[in-house]
Amino acid sequence: MTPVLSQNEVFNYGDYALIYIDKRRKILTRLKQGEKISSDKGVIAADDIIGKEKGSQIKTSLNIRAWALKPLILDYIDKSLKRVTQVIYPKDLGFIILMLGLGSGAKVLEAGVGSGNTTALLAHIVKPDGHVYGYDIREEFLKVAKENLEKLGLDKYVTLRLADVRKGIDETGFDAAVIDMPDPWEALEALHTSLKPSAPIAFFIPSIQQLIKLYNALEDFGGFIDIRAFEIMLREFELSRTAIRPSTYMVGHTGFIVFARKIVKST
Ligand SMILES: C[S@@+](CC[C@H](N)C(=O)[O-])C[C@H]1O[C@@H](n2cnc3c(N)ncnc32)[C@H](O)[C@@H]1O
Known part of the structure; x- marks a missing residue:
């Protein structure tokens, strides 16, 4: 059964996300409609993260795996x-x-x-x-x-x-x-x-x-x-x-x- 996730557990527009590609590539971004998050490993569309559970895997435009995490204070x-x-x-x-x-x-x-x-x-x-x-x-x-x-x-x-x-x-x-x-x-x-x-x-x-x-x-x-x-x-x-x-x-x-x-x- 798919668990019912609260609004706080999925990404919404306006949330901050930490895009984790690898140890050296971590991008902190605020999710805006239409925004593209760029790195040397390809581009990620902010729209693709919306509604996803925090911690979900996403793919860059170069088909490289990344994860959208909830940022920590650090x-x-x-x-x-x-x-x-x-x-x-x-x-x-x-x-x-x-x-x-x-x-x-x-x-x-x-x-x-x-x-x-x-x-x-x-x-x-x-x-x-x-x-x-x-x-x-x-x-x-x-x-x-x-x-x-x-x-x-x-x-x-x-x-x-x-x-x-x-x-x-x-x-x-x-x-x-x-x-x-x-x-x-x-x-x-x-x-x-x-x-x-x-x-x-x-x-x-x-x-x-x-x-x-x-x-x-x-x-x-x-x-x-x-x-x-x-x-x-x-x-x-x-x-x-x-x-x-x-x-x-x-x-x-x-x-x-x-x-x-x-x-x-x-x-
Ligand atoms: C190294 S910085 C502090 C950095 C801060 N702990 C941080 O982690 O972001 C030292 C500061 O002490 C301030 N300072 C120096 N003498 C002071 C005094 N007598 N009263 C208040 N602040 C002072 C300086 O202007 C400077 O901004």
Whole structure:
């Protein structure tokens, strides 16, 4: 018996689809009437995908197999957002989300926002009842971040502020904070004030010099405990029937994650 599929399980006009041809050919597209989706493996008509179950096989004009998938948040972030700054990589983001215990309903502070890649993931995690407050000192970056968030329909879960967190943070009562800026040790007082009692914070920093400086500053400040530093290494494997082995190339270094929890500051 053919299962009855809900409207959400089949593709409609206006839906996003990830066209998967192979590992190197994944195309994110919004399905429009009459649209042609082109690749070096041939063309696919968007109209041929409409009404098909998500995950269905389709053929390109060169008779090559492809599949129409429902995109994941990572597909949207990777393939549709403009990047004008360095961004935190997925391998690091996943761990940050876990360490901060983030979920729907959380109120999260972010500094700096940059291109808004991390902001988009945070908003996706805390929606629909949570909110992200993102600070940056560069107006031009906030403009790009705003456009990126709008593209994903996540802007309603984010308030962007053009301000320097070293000088203070407007809101208080944050459940968690994600800090990706060059000199976070200059903002410890403001960050400490803005967090809820016992709330966790994650700093992302690219160099050893910054790691040493941040650790010393956190110890001297006295308002954080359980200070830990991590480096995430992710090694993908090449998969084939005859030889499964680690990939020759990998992302060697992105940055360090420093984690801490707010405590009542001793006087
Ligand atoms: C590497 S980018 C952040 C990228 C972001 N985490 C992402 O994954 O898309 C660093 C940002 O910090 C901002 N920044 C630097 N100092 C700051 C400060 N004192 N207050 C707020 N933002 C700051 C910079 O303007 C820059 O946009």
